[in-house]
Amino acid sequence: MPGTPHTLSQLRAGQLAGIQRLDLSCGLTDFPREIFDLADSLQVLNLSNNALSSLPDDLLRLHQLQVVFCSGNRFTELPAVLGQCPQLQMVGFKSNQIRSVPAAALPPQLRWLILTDNQIEALPAGLGDCSRLQKLMLAGNRLQQLPPELARCQQLELLRISANAINTLPPWLANMPQLAWLACGGNQNSAINQAQNELAPHTSPVPVQWNSLTLQQTLGEGASGVIYQALAQADSPGRDPRAVAVKLFKGAVTSDGWPHSELAACMAAGAHPHLIPVIGPLAGHPDGAQGLVMQLISPAFSTLALPPSLQSCTRDVYAAGTQFTLQKVLLIALGVAQATAHLHACGLLHGDLYAHNLQCDASGFCMLGDMGAAWFLPDDTDAAQALQRLEVRAFGCLLEELLARCKEPAPEELTALRDSCLQAPKQRPLFKEVLQCLAALA
Numbered sequence: 001m002p003g004t005p006h007t008l009s010q011l012r013a014g015q016l017a018g019i020q021r022l023d024l025s026c027g028l029t030d031f032p033r034e035i036f037d038l039a040d041s042l043q044v045l046n047l048s049n050n051a052l053s054s055l056p057d058d059l060l061r062l063h064q065l066q067v068v069f070c071s072g073n074r075f076t077e078l079p080a081v082l083g084q085c086p087q088l089q090m091v092g093f094k095s096n097q098i099r100s101v102p103a104a105a106l107p108p109q110l111r112w113l114i115l116t117d118n119q120i121e122a123l124p125a126g127l128g129d130c131s132r133l134q135k136l137m138l139a140g141n142r143l144q145q146l147p148p149e150l151a152r153c154q155q156l157e158l159l160r161i162s163a164n165a166i167n168t169l170p171p172w173l174a175n176m177p178q179l180a181w182l183a184c185g186g187n188q189n190s191a192i193n194q195a196q197n198e199l200a201p202h203t204s205p206v207p208v209q210w211n212s213l214t215l216q217q218t219l220g221e222g223a224s225g226v227i228y229q230a231l232a233q234a235d236s237p238g239r240d241p242r243a244v245a246v247k248l249f250k251g252a253v254t255s256d257g258w259p260h261s262e263l264a265a266c267m268a269a270g271a272h273p274h275l276i277p278v279i280g281p282l283a284g285h286p287d288g289a290q291g292l293v294m295q296l297i298s299p300a301f302s303t304l305a306l307p308p309s310l311q312s313c314t315r316d317v318y319a320a321g322t323q324f325t326l327q328k329v330l331l332i333a334l335g336v337a338q339a340t341a342h343l344h345a346c347g348l349l350h351g352d353l354y355a356h357n358l359q360c361d362a363s364g365f366c367m368l369g370d371m372g373a374a375w376f377l378p379d380d381t382d383a384a385q386a387l388q389r390l391e392v393r394a395f396g397c398l399l400e401e402l403l404a405r406c407k408e409p410a411p412e413e414l415t416a417l418r419d420s421c422l423q424a425p426k427q428r429p430l431f432k433e434v435l436q437c438l439a440a441l442a
Contacts, residue, residue, distance in 0.1 A: 006023055047070050052075065059082070134156060207282065256351070349390075
């Protein structure tokens with residue numbers, strides 16, 4: 001979540017007095033002591049993409065500090081001083097070389113922890129003491145298991161453990177009362193690898209060569225990649241180029257996991273009217289970047305909401321004044337439920353069922369995209385259904401957001417469906433039952 005960049009000279013000249021957010025990326029090897037001059041106002045400190053390996057022991061002097069980003073630096077240990085910052089709620093140390101996470105480094109008010117793309121083999125039992133933790137992002141590490149104490153984090157809503165070395169999921173995970181967004185594909189010996197290996201040859205897509213594409217404007221950007229509009233050369237002479245969308249991944253490991261896991265999930269999902277169609281993987285990029293080529297969605301469609309903010313943490317952000325008719329709410333809900341039920345029938349969990357991953361037209365017809373967090377469910381039916389009910393909660397959150405912005409009173413059956421999707425895990429319906437309810441209302 002980048003902000004407006006600042007300079008070291010501005011900081012040293014006292015030109016940043018009173019600011020609430022500092023974004024400083026200028027090859028720093030040491031923490032600038034002038035930052036302490038901002039102690040009475042500074043709430044967000046972003047020192048990403050520098051060359052830092054430590055933070056000062058008196059960091060707690062920044063007594064208003066709520067957010068620290070130090071991604072893309074040289075830390076090998078999560079600094080213990082973070083745990084002494086009384087207001088600190090969000091900690092982001094993506095893409096360092098962190099191997100150790102001391103319990104002392106976990107702030108008492110922690111809500112959001114990002115440790116994606118590091119070298120962590122184990123997490124401390126003290127993580128279970130973070131009672132306010134809502135969002136935990138651990139993709140691209142070396143974890144073999146989760147600490148059982150994490151089960152005490154009853155507010156946890158989003159968990160990313162893709163691209164690790166976790167063989168089996170702990171049974172308590174599916175019973176986490178608030179957990180709705182779970183990604184754990186691409187783990188060593190896990191179902192994702194088995195499913196990739198078992199994809200029949202005829203389902204393997206033909207790669208789209210980079211030199212056959214002409215990139216145009218940027219369509220959007222997420223944590224894992226940037227999506228561009230592009231022209232693809234026609235397959236045969238005399239035909240016009242066709243417009244497509246190209247997703248270029250930002251790195252070998254994204255916040256959701258491996259790019260090749262996303263491709264495997266897309267291929268296993270196949271075609272569905274409410275899924276954004278994927279043409280194939282990108283090949284031949286001059287810098288070796290990975291990507292996906294997708295069908296370009298009509299301009300009549302727009303993204304339903306923005307991703308969560310620092311303040312909302314796990315809930316999407318809608319444009320001010322957003323309102324929906326009841327008919328549009330029903331159409332969106334029905335389309336999402338049909339797409340998700342299809343994925344579950346294919347043995348997949350989407351993992352990121354959010355309004356910001358929905359393209360929607362004026363009538364309410366929608367298409368679900370971004371399979372970056374998708375993963376293959378276990379073969380065990382009971383275990384698979386328990387995990388599917390996590391995604392039912394994500395649908396309940398979406399329905400709650402839609403109904404909160406509905407211009408008309410909702411029928412009792414629809415509010416009852418919302419409530420049933422948000423209740424205790426074992427009491428939630430499966431998507432088959434959700435669809436039955438929506439079909440009766442549509």
